[in-house]
Amino acid sequence: MATVELSFTPLPAHVRTARLVATAVARRSGVDESLLDEVRLAVGEACSRAVEEHQLHCPAEPVRLALSDMADRFEVEVTDNCARDSAKLAGVGLESTAGMAGAAGMQAGLGFAVIAGLADNVEISETAEGTCIRMSWPSAGAVR
Amino acid sequence: MDLKLDHHSKDGIEIVDVEGEIDVYTAPRLRELLIELVNSRFYQLVVNMEKVEFLDSTGLGVLVGGLKRVRAHDGSLDLVCTQERILKIFRITGLTKVFGIHDTVDEAIAARRSEK
Numbered sequence: 001m002a003t004v005e006l007s008f009t010p011l012p013a014h015v016r017t018a019r020l021v022a023t024a025v026a027r028r029s030g031v032d033e034s035l036l037d038e039v040r041l042a043v044g045e046a047c048s049r050a051v052e053e054h055q056l057h058c059p060a061e062p063v064r065l066a067l068s069d070m071a072d073r074f075e076v077e078v079t080d081n082c083a084r085d086s087a088k089l090a091g092v093g094l095e096s097t098a099g100m101a102g103a104a105g106m107q108a109g110l111g112f113a114v115i116a117g118l119a120d121n122v123e124i125s126e127t128a129e130g131t132c133i134r135m136s137w138p139s140a141g142a143v144r
Numbered sequence: 145m146d147l148k149l150d151h152h153s154k155d156g157i158e159i160v161d162v163e164g165e166i167d168v169y170t171a172p173r174l175r176e177l178l179i180e181l182v183n184s185r186f187y188q189l190v191v192n193m194e195k196v197e198f199l200d201s202t203g204l205g206v207l208v209g210g211l212k213r214v215r216a217h218d219g220s221l222d223l224v225c226t227q228e229r230i231l232k233i234f235r236i237t238g239l240t241k242v243f244g245i246h247d248t249v250d251e252a253i254a255a256r257r258s259e260k
Contacts, residue, residue: 012169037229044200048168106208110201110237117236 003029003069007062010054018065019044022076029069030140038118039076039137045111045118046078046133053131057082075136082130146170148195149177155253158186163195166203174203178210178221187219190252199230204237211243220244220259222252 004025008014022043023036031039043065050063061081068075116122119135126132147170148163158181166174181189191207193199211221222244225231234240246252 012167015168016165040198041200041233044167044198048200048202051168107201107205110204113237114201114233 004067006065006067008065010051010059010061010063012048012051014063015044015047015051018047018063022065022067025067025069026074026137026139029067029074031074031137032140035137039074042115042118042135043076043078045115046076046135049108049111049133050078050080050082050131053080053082069139070136072139073136074139075134077132077134079127079132080130147173149173151177151181154249155257157188157190157253157256159249160189160191161195162191162193165198166196166206167198167200168202171200171202171206175206175209178206178213182210182213182217182219185217187214187217188256189214189219189221190246190249190256191221191223192249193223193225193230194227196225196227196230199233201233201237204233204239208239208242220256222246222256224249224252 004021006018006021008018019040023040026036026039027033047063047065054061054063058081064077064079066077066079068077115133115135120137121135123134124131125134146164147166150161152159152161160177160181162174164170178189189210191210207221207223214221224246226247231240231245234243234245244252244255246255
């Protein structure tokens with residue numbers, strides 16, 4: 001079970017809240033101060049992508065964020081409920097997002113480039129609900 | 145912190161001062177300002193990001209969009225930024241090769257003048 005779970009209506013204003021919560025939990029989980037900016041930015045990117053997908057395909061469904069304090073890792077999962085997007089994302093992958101057409105493609109490409117460049121470990125998978133971006137960083141153990 | 149935007153002319157170049165967070169929520173306001181400036185025939189722009197606390201890919205997209213608009217009029221869009229946390233995002237995305245990034249507004253203006 002995640003240490004902290006958050007679900008929010010897919011509005012851009014709530015992405016900032018998600019960033020703040022993720023940063024606070026990361027700090028409490030023992031993530032080094034020098035990595036907190038990276039956590040904040042990567043979580044913001046993943047949530048922004050999810051919000052945009054929800055607004056296009058399922059605006060009534062919430063975006064889900066799970067923050068887990070593992071033994072020596074801090075793990076973040078951002079899950080959308082847009083199964084419609086999953087096939088597209090799976091076909092695109094992290095390395096080939098630059099090939100997506102138009103402004104939306106450029107935006108998605110930049111977002112994935114930032115996530116890939118910042119997170120220590122990134123996995124993108126499809127779940128029954130939609131697409132899940134899982135990222136993690138090393139932590140020194142939680143402050144309990 | 146929310147986003148604060150201001151702009152003024154200096155040596156014939158329009159300086160856009162940005163303060164706060166540029167993200168998916170606030171970036172549309174910066175986009176609107178850049179479009180407004182281009183529509184007002186300001187094609188030489190310097191975006192001063194020294195007081196920007198947060199920048200994400202939405203903000204990067206807005207800056208790239210602004211650059212595209214001014215270049216359509218043979219203009220320029222340079223950036224002023226010395227903050228490592230912001231510069232890192234430009235490096236990760238390869239955009240350091242796209243934008244002129246300077247330490248001060250005066251340096252940005254001087255660099256633009258020397259290219260004319």
